[in-house]
Amino acid sequence: MGGDEGMLSWDESVFRDEHVFEIDYVPEAFVHRESQMQGLSHALRPALRGSRPLNVSVRGPPGTGKTTAIQKLFGEVAAETAEVETIRVNCQVNSTRYAVFSRLFEGCFDYEPPSSGISFKKLFGQIAEKLIEEDRVLVVALDDVNYLFYENEASDTLYSLLRAHEEHPGARIGVIVVSSDPTLEAIDELDARVQSVFRPEDVYFPVYDEPEIEEILGERVKRGFHDGVVSGDVLSRVAALTAESGDLRVGIDLLRRAGLNAEARASQVVEGGDVEDAYETSKHVHLSRSLANLAASERELLAAIADNDGEQAGAVYEAFHERTDLGYTRYSELVNKVDQLGLIDAEYADVEGRGRSRSLSLSYDREAVLDRLE
Numbered sequence: 001m002g003g004d005e006g007m008l009s010w011d012e013s014v015f016r017d018e019h020v021f022e023i024d025y026v027p028e029a030f031v032h033r034e035s036q037m038q039g040l041s042h043a044l045r046p047a048l049r050g051s052r053p054l055n056v057s058v059r060g061p062p063g064t065g066k067t068t069a070i071q072k073l074f075g076e077v078a079a080e081t082a083e084v085e086t087i088r089v090n091c092q093v094n095s096t097r098y099a100v101f102s103r104l105f106e107g108c109f110d111y112e113p114p115s116s117g118i119s120f121k122k123l124f125g126q127i128a129e130k131l132i133e134e135d136r137v138l139v140v141a142l143d144d145v146n147y148l149f150y151e152n153e154a155s156d157t158l159y160s161l162l163r164a165h166e167e168h169p170g171a172r173i174g175v176i177v178v179s180s181d182p183t184l185e186a187i188d189e190l191d192a193r194v195q196s197v198f199r200p201e202d203v204y205f206p207v208y209d210e211p212e213i214e215e216i217l218g219e220r221v222k223r224g225f226h227d228g229v230v231s232g233d234v235l236s237r238v239a240a241l242t243a244e245s246g247d248l249r250v251g252i253d254l255l256r257r258a259g260l261n262a263e264a265r266a267s268q269v270v271e272g273g274d275v276e277d278a279y280e281t282s283k284h285v286h287l288s289r290s291l292a293n294l295a296a297s298e299r300e301l302l303a304a305i306a307d308n309d310g311e312q313a314g315a316v317y318e319a320f321h322e323r324t325d326l327g328y329t330r331y332s333e334l335v336n337k338v339d340q341l342g343l344i345d346a347e348y349a350d351v352e353g354r355g356r357s358r359s360l361s362l363s364y365d366r367e368a369v370l371d372r373l374e
């Protein structure tokens with residue numbers, strides 16, 4: 001590489017700090033989310049005074065900063081007081097009530113609950129006791145809460161959290177549910193017994209518009225790349241491609257891959273072509289993320305649908321059963337789940353002589369799905 005252009009700190013990389021493009025990076029600057037941050041801190045304020053905070057329902061499409069807002073907020077609370085315990089639970093990986101409470105236990109005690117297993121009642125009892133003993137308020141963020149709904153665990157989980165003070169007088173717990181599923185009117189789908197105690201404040205995260213995306217990604221470029229690597233034109237193109245889905249993750253992934261493409265060409269500058277090439281992969285970040293956390297049986301189901309794209313549910317079941325040996329009831333549940341995840345389209349159609357039946361097809365490009373199932 002040419003040191004002759006006077007770029008002394010080049011160090012053989014276009015990146016100044018590649019870490020800023022990683023999935024768990026929490027950005028220092030968090031712009032265009034002032035009103036949402038205000039709504040959240042308003043709800044949490046009572047906790048700072050030792051009272052139960054207001055519950056909150058956070059909604060908005062993927063990649064609009066919901067998780068980041070929670071991380072920022074919890075960081076601010078921790079800086080302010082040690083009297084409030086804040087725990088964010090990723091429900092994509094912890095999709096049952098027991099798993100959620102295991103994470104809460106871990107957050108409170110700094111070690112995992114006994115692997116030999118204890119009853120839910122005991123698990124909860126120990127968490128509550130600890131909070132009461134230490135006189136601390138607990139704020140739980142159930143991130144990607146839609147996954148609890150898919151597993152039919154949402155009502156039980158929320159019920160336990162919201163009624164904690166009845167079973168364990170003195171326990172003060174606030175709940176923030178975070179959901180990105182537009183089809184899920186989360187609250188409406190809860191049991192009546194939960195609805196009667198769950199009246200959350202609403203905080204909505206709309207998609208960023210193109211100028212906002214460009215500003216946010218511009219900040220990332222400044223931190224992540226050496227000066228002059230990404231031109232204004234290239235940044236605008238990345239912003240335009242990102243705005244197509246509105247998911248900021250696409251843009252962040254795109255920047256990183258385009259940088260790697262430039263490096264592969266031994267170029268010190270990211271060109272338009274690097275971006276276009278990268279987009280073929282980056283446009284699927286949402287798909288990759290959805291698939292990454294699926295259970296083996298769910299992956300088999302998608303593979304079966306890919307092999308029988310557009311076929312009737314009955315025919316797909318045959319293929320699924322062959323692969324997994326699972327029965328029809330479980331099959332139906334899994335079909336509903338991948339449907340709710342937006343991975344397939346299930347359409348009712350009249351089939352001659354057999355009444356109404358569902359036909360199942362992939363919502364994404366078949367090759368893209370199969371590549372990611374491997």
Ligand SMILES: Nc1ncnc2c1ncn2[C@@H]1O[C@H](COP(=O)(O)OP(=O)(O)OP(=O)(O)O)[C@@H](O)[C@H]1O
Nearest residue numbers: 027030031062063064065066067068180216248249
């Ligand atoms: N205002 C912002 N400023 C800087 N970076 C942001 C901003 N909003 C989001 N991001 C970045 O975009 C990415 C996606 O954000 P985040 O994970 O918070 O979205 P989300 O709404 O929780 O998505 P999902 O619903 O899919 O979980 C993260 O890498 C985050 O750092």
